[in-house]
Each structure stands twice: as structure tokens, then as C-alpha cells.
Amino acid sequence: MIGRRNLGVGVRTLLAALLVILAGFPLYWILNTAITPSNTLYGGGQKIFPDLSRSAHLFSVLVTDNSFLRWIGNSVVVALGTTVAGLLLATLAAYALSRYRFVGKGIMGFGFFATQMLPEALLVVPLYSLFASLGMLNQLYGLVLANTAFAMPVATFILKAAMDSIPYEMEESARVDGCGALSILQIMVVPLIAPSMAAAAVIAFFDGWNEYLFATTFITDEHKWTASTGLASFIGEFLIPLDSVFSGAFLFTLPAVVFFLIMQRRIVSGLTAGSVKG
Amino acid sequence: MSVPQTVPTSRKPRTPLAPYLFIGAAVIYLAVFAGVPILKGFQLSLTDTQLINPNGGSPVGLDNYAALVGSEVFLRSVVTTIVYAFCTVAGSLLIGTVSAVVLNRAFPGRLLARAVIVMPWAVPTVAVVLVFRWIFNNDNGVANAAFSALGIGAQGWLTDPRYGMLSILIATVWKVSPFVMLVVLAALQAVPDELYEAARVDGADMYSTFKSVVLPHLMPTLRIVGLLMTIWSFRRFEIIWLLTGGGPADVTNTIVINVYQQAFGNSQLGFGAAIGVLGLLLSLAVTLVYFVLETRTERKNRVAV
Amino acid sequence: MPTITFNGVSKSFGANTVIKEFNAEVPDKDFLVLLGPSGCGKSTMLRMIAGLTEITAGELRFDDTVVNDLSPKRRNIAFVFQSYALYPHMKVRSNIAFPLVMDNFRWWHHIPIVGGLARRAILKRADVAEKVDAVAAMLELTDYLDRRPKALSGGQRQRVALARSLIRDPAVYLLDEPLSNLDAKLRSQMRAAISALHARVRKTFVYVTHDQVEAMTMGTRIIVLNDGVVQQYGTPKEIYDRPANTFVATFIGSPPMNVFLAEAGADGLRVGDHVLPGSRDAAERVISRGSAMIRLGVRAEKIAIHPGDATGENLIEARVAVVEHLGAETIVGFALEGTEGVNVVGAASTSGLFYARLTGEVPLSVNDPCRVGFALDAVTWFDHASGRRVEL
Numbered sequence: 001m002i003g004r005r006n007l008g009v010g011v012r013t014l015l016a017a018l019l020v021i022l023a024g025f026p027l028y029w030i031l032n033t034a035i036t037p038s039n040t041l042y043g044g045g046q047k048i049f050p051d052l053s054r055s056a057h058l059f060s061v062l063v064t065d066n067s068f069l070r071w072i073g074n075s076v077v078v079a080l081g082t083t084v085a086g087l088l089l090a091t092l093a094a095y096a097l098s099r100y101r102f103v104g105k106g107i108m109g110f111g112f113f114a115t116q117m118l119p120e121a122l123l124v125v126p127l128y129s130l131f132a133s134l135g136m137l138n139q140l141y142g143l144v145l146a147n148t149a150f151a152m153p154v155a156t157f158i159l160k161a162a163m164d165s166i167p168y169e170m171e172e173s174a175r176v177d178g179c180g181a182l183s184i185l186q187i188m189v190v191p192l193i194a195p196s197m198a199a200a201a202v203i204a205f206f207d208g209w210n211e212y213l214f215a216t217t218f219i220t221d222e223h224k225w226t227a228s229t230g231l232a233s234f235i236g237e238f239l240i241p242l243d244s245v246f247s248g249a250f251l252f253t254l255p256a257v258v259f260f261l262i263m264q265r266r267i268v269s270g271l272t273a274g275s276v277k278g
Numbered sequence: 279m280s281v282p283q284t285v286p287t288s289r290k291p292r293t294p295l296a297p298y299l300f301i302g303a304a305v306i307y308l309a310v311f312a313g314v315p316i317l318k319g320f321q322l323s324l325t326d327t328q329l330i331n332p333n334g335g336s337p338v339g340l341d342n343y344a345a346l347v348g349s350e351v352f353l354r355s356v357v358t359t360i361v362y363a364f365c366t367v368a369g370s371l372l373i374g375t376v377s378a379v380v381l382n383r384a385f386p387g388r389l390l391a392r393a394v395i396v397m398p399w400a401v402p403t404v405a406v407v408l409v410f411r412w413i414f415n416n417d418n419g420v421a422n423a424a425f426s427a428l429g430i431g432a433q434g435w436l437t438d439p440r441y442g443m444l445s446i447l448i449a450t451v452w453k454v455s456p457f458v459m460l461v462v463l464a465a466l467q468a469v470p471d472e473l474y475e476a477a478r479v480d481g482a483d484m485y486s487t488f489k490s491v492v493l494p495h496l497m498p499t500l501r502i503v504g505l506l507m508t509i510w511s512f513r514r515f516e517i518i519w520l521l522t523g524g525g526p527a528d529v530t531n532t533i534v535i536n537v538y539q540q541a542f543g544n545s546q547l548g549f550g551a552a553i554g555v556l557g558l559l560l561s562l563a564v565t566l567v568y569f570v571l572e573t574r575t576e577r578k579n580r581v582a583v
Numbered sequence: 584m585p586t587i588t589f590n591g592v593s594k595s596f597g598a599n600t601v602i603k604e605f606n607a608e609v610p611d612k613d614f615l616v617l618l619g620p621s622g623c624g625k626s627t628m629l630r631m632i633a634g635l636t637e638i639t640a641g642e643l644r645f646d647d648t649v650v651n652d653l654s655p656k657r658r659n660i661a662f663v664f665q666s667y668a669l670y671p672h673m674k675v676r677s678n679i680a681f682p683l684v685m686d687n688f689r690w691w692h693h694i695p696i697v698g699g700l701a702r703r704a705i706l707k708r709a710d711v712a713e714k715v716d717a718v719a720a721m722l723e724l725t726d727y728l729d730r731r732p733k734a735l736s737g738g739q740r741q742r743v744a745l746a747r748s749l750i751r752d753p754a755v756y757l758l759d760e761p762l763s764n765l766d767a768k769l770r771s772q773m774r775a776a777i778s779a780l781h782a783r784v785r786k787t788f789v790y791v792t793h794d795q796v797e798a799m800t801m802g803t804r805i806i807v808l809n810d811g812v813v814q815q816y817g818t819p820k821e822i823y824d825r826p827a828n829t830f831v832a833t834f835i836g837s838p839p840m841n842v843f844l845a846e847a848g849a850d851g852l853r854v855g856d857h858v859l860p861g862s863r864d865a866a867e868r869v870i871s872r873g874s875a876m877i878r879l880g881v882r883a884e885k886i887a888i889h890p891g892d893a894t895g896e897n898l899i900e901a902r903v904a905v906v907e908h909l910g911a912e913t914i915v916g917f918a919l920e921g922t923e924g925v926n927v928v929g930a931a932s933t934s935g936l937f938y939a940r941l942t943g944e945v946p947l948s949v950n951d952p953c954r955v956g957f958a959l960d961a962v963t964w965f966d967h968a969s970g971r972r973v974e975l
Contacts, residue, residue, distance in 0.1 A: 100297035122554030129332030178685030260400035
């Protein structure tokens with residue numbers, strides 16, 4: 001019995017090691033490529049364990065490429081816009097879905113879920129013609145508007161799941177104390193679900209941050225590219241040194257990974273709760 | 279301290295209007311930025327609209343659809359989509375579940391392992407594409423370096439039609455498995471310890487404990503994750519588009535890639551929209567089948583209990 | 584400060600009626616207890632007074648004002664919830680002061696950050712701080728003002744909830760089973776504290792409970808509810824001494840009132856096989872009502888028990904089933920010989936037992952034969968069919 005348990009731990013550790021290598025290798029390879037000199041990369045001389053003295057090259061793109069910083073700036077604008085618009089709409093919608101019974105609630109709930117099915121590649125065609133007629137091509141706020149439609153329903157699921165766990169009596173007490181519905185939402189509900197608000201904000205922010213299809217279709221002006229469009233433009237491009245490209249990829253990835261790691265639990269609970277009930 | 283003496287004309291304290299005010303903004307927003315485009319897409323699909331003049335184009339009835347039904351390219355893209363979705367779902371469910379089971383029990387370094395295994399989910403698609411293109415690079419990629427060292431020889435991962443699909447599957451499964459892992463892990467942690475203990479008292483070995491105790495507990499979660507993975511696979515665009523662009527030789531030309539190709543590559547907005555509408559119908563059908571099966575299982579379980 | 588008037592108030596959820604037409608008038612400054620078993624509609628009633636639940640039909644008036652459509656805030660009430668409903672993200676001070684903060688709420692407080700700063704400023708105002716300190720001192724919460732509710736004990740949370748209700752000096756205090764989450768010892772302390780509070784603030788209290796001890800000790804008036812129907816409305820003494828029907832009789836009192844079924848005959852009232860001696864007059868009066876059957880309600884303390892070999896007037900043979908020694912008194916449960924099950928209602932119907940409350944030690948043990956008796960002038964009479972109290 002004892003032997004089998006030890007074996008269990010052994011097998012488990014071994015499997016875990018394998019999974020860690022599989023999951024971690026491409027990430028490690030981004031770092032590795034970013035600090036290996038470009039001519040070594042193309043000479044087939046990339047080592048599994050690179051020369052760590054070039055570690056500063058992780059940040060080389062900040063020096064070698066002026067446009068990268070501008071693209072990151074655009075990405076921040078788009079991501080922040082998506083977060084603010086998405087969270088504002090999602091908080092109000094989640095409160096209605098969590099606290100009220102009303103005609104059409106089922107249909108609306110399904111509508112929110114249905115956005116998970118919509119292919120952006122289909123939407124991008126009519127949105128393009130819509131934005132073209134409104135003069136919203138090449139505008140960052142146009143990207144915000146398009147991204148919010150996808151980020152907001154997910155945020156709504158997360159927030160609704162959190163709101164469902166707040167006892168009704170607390171809100172009734174607030175009503176007796178003189179709160180209107182909007183005050184209850186602002187003063188009671190939002191502070192209580194702050195951790196989930198943060199999780200939803202992370203989801204919405206990186207929805208805007210990572211998005212590529214709308215960005216590449218609606219924004220043709222290179223000055224207004226987001227980092228995802230900018231980095232994608234390096235694909236098949238040989239003028240920019242590859243280590244700089246990967247330095248950009250690393251800097252682009254880092255914030256997303258850090259924030260997701262911090263928030264993963266709440267994001268998952270919201271996503272599953274939302275979609276199960278959706 | 280006295281109560282107000284005037285009675286307001288019968289105003290209900292909680293108007294039924296309130297929920298609509300709260301949800302209204304979001305619903306209108308979705309209607310404008312998802313509902314209208316869908317309808318517009320449907321309308322476009324009935325026209326011969328060109329990219330150069332997105333608001334022009336004349337109605338052509340069901341011509342686009344008629345052309346699609348007979349088009350071998352389209353039919354192949356449907357098959358490609360289904361193959362891609364099936365393999366992605368199966369692969370990510372398998373790897374995700376195995377990861378979750380491994381991470382569910384204590385072993386040295388579990389926290390670190392968990393953090394690393396979760397990471398791919400957070401990596402922006404463009405960065406995923408950059409690194410996988412480099413790994414799969416024909417001349418200098420680490421994949422071919424390893425295969426050469428093993429004596430198998432270099433392969434054209436992204437250029438050889440035999441390996442195109444495999445390559446995008448590897449990249450996709452790598453990116454989405456952590457999501458499955460997180461959700462399944464959450465479900466595993468909800469399995470009461472007594473169940474494991476009871477199984478151990480009954481003398482069940484590890485495999486039969488998993489099969490008879492853990493798996494039934496996981497099934498509802500696996501089903502919903504499976505649905506999400508399926509509909510997400512149908513609409514997944516960026517990773518395929520940027521890795522292979524639908525090639526080599528159209529082996530990764532899924533429906534959504536086809537839509538984009540037609541609309542923005544061949545400038546045929548109307549024709550592209552028609553493909554997209556059919557793709558959306560496929561997603562809807564899958565979701566419908568899922569909900570029908572789900573209610574049936576639920577009913578069966580209720581009878582069993 | 585209002586007299587609360589219920590004018591045919593009723594409540595239904597869909598087709599399900601939870602409160603049937605209810606009429607009553609509660610004088611100002613009363614301590615009204617809504618008493619009943621769980622699910623009887625008492626909480627719904629309280630929530631209708633508060634404005635948290637809509638009234639389906641009828642009129643609720645505070646003095647002359649119909650308040651049916653007034654928001655909870657405009658009814659000038661305070662509500663203490665069973666779960667206390669403290670705001671977990673606010674410190675005790677902010678919790679207590681919250682009603683005052685909301686009194687000073689302006690529309691522009693909806694603006695994020697600005698509103699938060701404005702609320703903080705209100706909290707720091709001298710008049711607000713003074714009130715909070717006074718109320719906190721009264722409820723011995725001064726040392727806890729800077730804690731969050733999570734860091735308080737059950738009793739302290741309860742006092743914070745009370746403090747929050749006191750701060751605005753409302754006209755009506757509504758309390759929904761506020762003591763049910765406390766342990767027995769704390770509960771009796773808080774009973775006294777709330778009674779003292781009522782005496783001090785001299786406002787109308789409406790208090791919901793399923794605990795008859797709370798009702799009897801705290802209430803100046805009690806409404807007994809069952810199945811959404813008011814069974815009786817009166818002072819604790821009236822309800823105890825003159826229960827309106829067998830439900831009230833068996834719900835109030837511990838042990839509950841004994842209710843015997845009797846049949847009037849030519850030789851007197853017959854309970855089971857036993858004719859109650861000296862009951863011939865009573866029997867005639869029963870028959871003159873038109874039915875031979877009658878129920879006799881007798882409080883446990885009005886029943887005398889003698890050993891089985893005792894002789895005397897007015898004694899019925901019985902057998903001891905339960906003896907509970909409580910120290911100063913003893914509760915004896917007994918069954919009448921040869922009459923199992925046929926003549927019992929209320930709580931006794933499930934156990935088939937009747938109870939006597941005797942002072943001091945009693946030389947009886949389980950299964951002893953015994954003889955029980957009671958004076959006919961201690962009996963409350965109930966109609967056999969309707970269960971309502973009748974005068975003979």
C-alpha cells in the first residue's frame with residue numbers, strides 16, 4: 001500500500017514535469033529567441049541554454065523600434081476603452097439578470113451567451129461596411145466599440161455569478177436605510193464584488209489587448225496600429241531582427257500572463273457559472 | 279418624525295421598468311454591434327457586394343448559397359472545420375483533464391507546475407503565432423533541429439500539406455488546454471473527500487476509482503466545456519490565419535478562414551457573408567443538439583435518482 | 584408617531600395566498616409581537632409594513648396616511664433583519680451611520696469617487712459623529728467602532744444592527760426574529776435589552792418571532808398567526824388566559840394547554856370512560872348549546888396529580904408517561920386510561936399525552952398509575968366543531 005502511494009506521487013511528479021515542459025517550452029523559447037543574436041538565429045545556432053549575458057535584449061525592441069512603443073500605447077487605449085465600456089454595461093446588465101425577474105430575461109440571457117458563437121470573421125464583414133459608412137475606420141474608438149460587444153457578455157457572466165452570492169437581506173436593509181436601486185448597486189454591490197470586478201476587468205482588458213482581426217481589418221494607418229497588428233506585421237518580414245521581434249512578443253505577453261495568473265480562479269468560476277446557467 | 283402626509287399618486291415602489299433600465303444599455307449595445315451586423319451579414323449574403331464599394335451591390339437572391347452548395351472548396355472547408363474542431367476538442371479535453379487530475383493532489387512543486395501549465399491560456403494569439411512559426415521554421419526551427427537529431431529528418435511543418443493541420447492543432451491545443459484544466463480542476467476540488475475514502479475502503483484501485491467515482495462527477499463539467507470548446511473552435515480565426523493562412527494547399531482552410539479570404543482576399547463581401555451565415559448555422563446546430571442531449575440526460579438522471 | 588392600521592390587508596404570490604384579509608389597529612408606542620409557527624406569514628406581514636413586499640389588496644395606514652405605495656425610506660421605519668444584514672465592507676461606525684449618510688444623499692453622489700468622498704465627509708460631520716457615538720455608547724459598542732462586522736461576535740453584530748436602526752430615530756421599529764441566531768443565554772439577555780430599549784425610545788415596535796417566550800415576555804400586544812390567518816389579537820395575559828381557539832391554546836404555553844374532548848350526558852361531562860364529578864350543571868349548559876360534544880382546555884398548572892391509590896372527588900384514572908424534573912417544578916406527562924387517541928387535539932394528538940405542571944418534587948415515576956383532577960372553573964371551553972372558545 002505504502003509503495004503504491006509513493007509510486008502514485010512519483011508518477012504524478014513525472015507527468016507534471018512532462019506537462020510543465022510542454023506548456024512552458026514555447027514560452028521559454030520566446031525568451032530564448034529574444035536574447036539570442038539575430039544572425040545566430042538564422043545561422044541555425046540557437047542553443048537550448050542561451051548566453052544569459054544578453055538578457056537585456058529582452059527589452060531591446062524598446063530601443064531599436066520607435067513604433068513599438070506607439071503600438072503598445074494604442075493597445076493600452078483600446079484595452080482601457082474596452083474595459084471601461086464593457087464593465088459599465090456588464091455591471092448594469094448583471095445586476096438586472098441577478099436580481100430581477102422580468103419578461104424577456106431568458107431570451108436576453110441566451111442572447112448574451114449566443115455572442116460566444118458569433119464568428120468575428122463573419123461580423124467583420126458587415127461591421128467593416130458599417131464603420132466605413134460612419135467614417136469609423138482607422139479610429140481606435142471603433143475598435144473599442146467592436147471589442148466591447150465580445151468582452152461585455154463574458155464580463156456579465158462573471159459579475160452575475162458574484163452578485164448571485166450577495167444575500168438579498170443586505171440590499172433590503174440598504175433600501176430601508178434610504179438607498180435607491182442605483183445607490184444599492186454603487187454603494188453595496190460593487191464594493192462587495194470588487195474581486196470579481198477586477199477579474200472581469202482583466203478579461204475585458206486583455207480582450208482588447210490581444211484582439212487582432214478587427215484591428216488588422218479596420219486600422220490601416222500604421223500610426224494607429226495596435227501591438228497585435230504591429231507584431232503580426234513582422235511575420236514573414238526579414239528587415240527587423242528576429243530577436244527584436246521576440247523582445248516585442250515578450251513585452252506584449254508579459255502583462256497578460258501576470259494578470260491572468262493573479263485572477264485565474266475568479267475568471268474560471270465566473271466563466272463556468274455563467275455558461276452553465278446561460 | 280411624522281410620516282409624509284401627502285400620498286403620491288399610486289406609484290409602485292419597485293417599478294417593473296427597473297430591470298429593463300439596467301439591462302437596456304447592454305442589450306441595445308449588443309443589438310447594434312452584434313445583432314445588426316448579423317442581420318446585415320445575412321442581407322449581404324444575398325447580394326454581390328464588393329469590398330471596394332461596401333454599401334453598393336445588387337441583390338442576387340440565393341445565388342451565393344447555390345454556388346456554395348456545389349462548391350468543392352466550400353464543402354472541403356466544412357470538413358476541415360469539423361476535423362479541426364473535433365481534434366481540438368478531443369485533444370484539449372484529454373490534456374486538460376489529465377493536467378487537472380495530476381495537479382489535484384499534492385506533490386513537490388505543485389504550485390509552480392500549476393502556474394506554468396496555466397500560462398499558455400493568457401498568451402496573446404499573435405505571440406503564440408510568432409513563437410510557433412519560429413519553432414516550426416523549416417531551416418532554423420527547433421522542431422526540425424530535434425527531428426534531424428533523432429534521424430527522422432526535417433519536415434515542412436507549415437508548408438507541407440501533410441503536416442499543416444497537425445501544426446495548427448498543436449498550437450491550438452497548446453493554447454486552449456489550460457482553460458479546460460482550470461475548469462476541470464475546479465470541478466475536481468468539489469468532489470467530496472469521503473467519496474475517495476469510500477472507494478479506498480471498498481478496495482478500488484486508482485483507475486477504477488477514477489472511472490467510477492471521479493469521472494461521473496466530472497461529466498457535467500466536461501460536457502459544458504466541450505460545448506464551449508466546440509463553438510469556440512468553429513469561430514477560431516487568428517491562430518489559423520496567422521500560422522498558415524488556410525494553406526498549405528487549403529488543408530487548414532476552415533469556414534471562417536474561407537469567409538475572410540473571400541471577403542478581403544477576393545473582395546467578394548457578399549459571397550464571404552454567405553459562407554459566414556452557413557458557418558453560424560453550424561454553430562447553432564451544435565448548440566441545439568447539445569441542449570437537447572443535456573435535457574435528455576438530465577431527465578434520465580432524475581429518473582435514475 | 585403613528586397608529587398602524589391594517590384594513591383588509593392581504594398578500595398572495597400568484598394563486599398562493601399567504602396572508603388572508605387582516606384587520607387590526609396597533610396603538611402608538613406598542614410593542615406588537617407577530618407570533619406563529621414558521622411559514623405562517625408573519626415575516627411577510629412585517630415586510631409589508633416595511634414596504635419590502637407589495638401589499639396585494641387592502642390598505643395599510645400609518646395614522647391617516649395610506650402607505651401602501653410609499654418606499655421603505657419614506658415610511659420612516661427601521662428594520663432589524665434576522666441575519667442582521669450588516670454591510671460587510673463597512674466598519675461598524677459606517678454601518679451605524681449609514682441611514683444618516685443616505686439622508687444626506689444628493690444625486691451627484693452617484694458620480695464615482697466624488698460620491699465616495701462626499702459620504703466620507705458626511706461621516707465626519709460633528710452632528711453625525713455625535714449621534715453615532717451616543718448610540719454606540721448606549722449599546723456598548725464604543726470599543727468596536729473601527730472594526731468590520733466580520734471581526735465581531737454574534738451578540739455584537741446583533742447590537743450593531745440595533746444601533747443602525749436606532750440612529751435615525753424612526754417612528755416604527757420592525758424586528759424580524761432578531762434573536763434566533765443567538766445562543767440561549769445571550770438570547771435572554773437581549774430580550775431584556777430590547778424591552779429596555781422599547782421603554783426608553785417609546786416608539787412602536789413590531790417584532791416577529793416563533794418563540795412564545797419572547798412574545799410573552801416582551802410584547803404588550805400579540806398577534807397569533809397561523810396559515811396566514813389571524814388567530815387572536817390581544818395582550819399576552821388575554822392570550823394566555825383566554826385563548827381564542829384551540830390553536831392558540833396549544834401554541835402558547837410550555838407545556839401547551841391540555842384539551843380534552845368531553846361528551847355531555849344526563850350524569851355529567853364524560854371524558855373517555857370517566858364522568859367528571861360535579862359536572863351535571865355544566866353538561867346541561869353544553870347540551871343547551873345544541874351539541875353534546877365539547878372541548879375542555881386546562882392549563883398544565885391547573886391540573887393536580889395524586890398517586891394511584893388516592894381517593895377524592897373529581898379524579899380521573901391515568902398513567903404516568905413522562906416525568907421531567909426541572910428543579911423548582913416538575914412536568915408530568917400522562918395518558919388517560921383506556922382512551923388512547925380518541926379525544927385529543929393539538930400537540931397532545933401526536934403524543935397522546937397531557938401535561939401537568941407541579942411545584943417541587945413529585946413522588947411519581949414512569950408507568951405509575953395516578954389520578955388527575957382539575958376544577959371546572961379553571962376550564963376554558965372550546966366548541967367541538969370550530970375549536971373556538973365559547974362561554975358556558
